[in-house]
Amino acid sequence: MSSKHLTAHSTESAASKPKPAVWSKQCQRYQKHKYFYLMLAPLIVYYLIFEYGPLYGVQIAFKDYMLRQGIWGSPWVGWKHFQYMFTLSPDFYKILSNTVIISLYQIVFGFPAPIILALLFNELRLKMFKRISQTISYLPHFLSWVVLGGMLITILSPTTGAVNILLGWFGIEPIYFLGDPKYFRFTLVLSSIWKEIGWGTIIYLAALAGIDLHLYEAARIDGANRWKQTIHITLPSIMYIIAILFIFKTGSILSAGFDQIFNLYNPAVYSVADILDTYVYRVGLTQLQYSFTTAVGLFKNIVAFSMVMMTNYIVKKMGQEGIL
Structure with a gap:
């Protein structure tokens, strides 16, 4: 028997042996x-x-x-309801535009906010002051938008609100923050940041606590100031968690925040505030169009899944670890 046949026979015998x-x-x-x-x-x-x-x-x-x-x-x-959604529904594209614009505002201004606050907290050296400040910052997270909505309506009232009274001291005319389309989105995004900024810092502070302190010591020896240490050590060390949270954030681009908008908007600002979630609630429950609103919700979820996969691909191409 040739060596080739012996090798083949031994390979088959090894393959036939029971594996673990x-x-x-x-x-x-x-x-x-x-x-x-x-x-x-x-x-x-x-x-x-x-x-x-x-x-x-x-x-x-x-x-x-x-x-x-x-x-x-x-x-x-x-596909009847999808065809109606994309071709016949008079409100769909306006509502889709409102949803995307509000979500983009929240990503551009709201996503970096907890990162910046976490970096500022990380620079505090007085532990008691740091704990008090952090506690105050994430307290609004535990209040529902029903409570915060009532507070904002009272505070931002054009007649008796504290904000407009303060503006009146500087000679500024009262502003209807929640009733004027020009100011509603600004108020929406700012109040959302105020509510969630402190809670978002918890994840970043946990990531900052895991950075090797020897890196800062070496940077100080090389003459790096606090700003350069932040740019070259702190941010690169937490970039992995920033990337993961950014992927999840882009997945909610068609979920602009139902609870907040539902408790703050009114018919005067429907043109800039009505989003897919509020539209589904209003049309689906009040007009009993369950099939059409289910189609809208399915479309929203498909877009969210696509955004997550696309962002994950881009993040991995940039050298960061994605979620998949």
């Missing part, structure tokens, strides 16, 4: 860490029931849904 039981090893791992996996059970059950379970209702977007007949009994209509 990978499944057995996995079972041993599960058995070893069973309590850790048990802690995941409530989260898995939650997602199965409230996130994946309702996905069967997506088919409403392709049906003329009728309450009496239910989801399965309603007739199929194919």
Whole structure:
């Protein structure tokens, strides 16, 4: 028998030998860490029931849904509601434009805000002052927009609001922040930053705490001031977490914040404030157009998924770790 045949025969024999039981090893791992996996059970059950379970209702977007007949009994209509959304709906493109503009404002001005605040907190040396400042900054996060909306309506009132009274001291005419289309988006974005900026700093402060202090010592020896240390050490060290959060942020580009807008807007600012979420609520629940609004919601989710994948691809091409 030639050496070639011997090699082939030995290769086949090795391949025919039983491989290690990978499944057995996995079972041993599960058995070893069973309590850790048990802690995941409530989260898995939650997602199965409230996130994946309702996905069967997506088919409403392709049906003329009728309450009496239910989801399965309603007739199929194919792409009818999507065609109406893109060609016949008089409000869709205006509402889509409002959603994208408000989301872009929140990304451009709101996304860097917690990063800047975290860098400022990181420079504080008085621990007590740092803790108090941080606590004050993220307290608004724990208040719902129902409460904050009432506070803002009172504070920004053109007649009795504290802001307009202060502006009156400087000879400025009262401004209807929540009733004038020129100022509504500005008020919306600024109030959103005020509510969430402190909470967003928690993640960045945790990332800053993991930076090796020897890097700063070496930079100081080389003569780098605080600004150069921030640019060349701090920001590159937390760039991975910035990239991941930016990916998630772009995924919400068609979710401009239903709770906030619903509690602050009014018919006077519908032209600049009505977004997809409020439109779905108003048309879907008040006019009972469930199929059409499901189609709008499905379109929004598809765009969000596409934005996440595209941003993740760009981030990875730039040398950062993405989410996939």
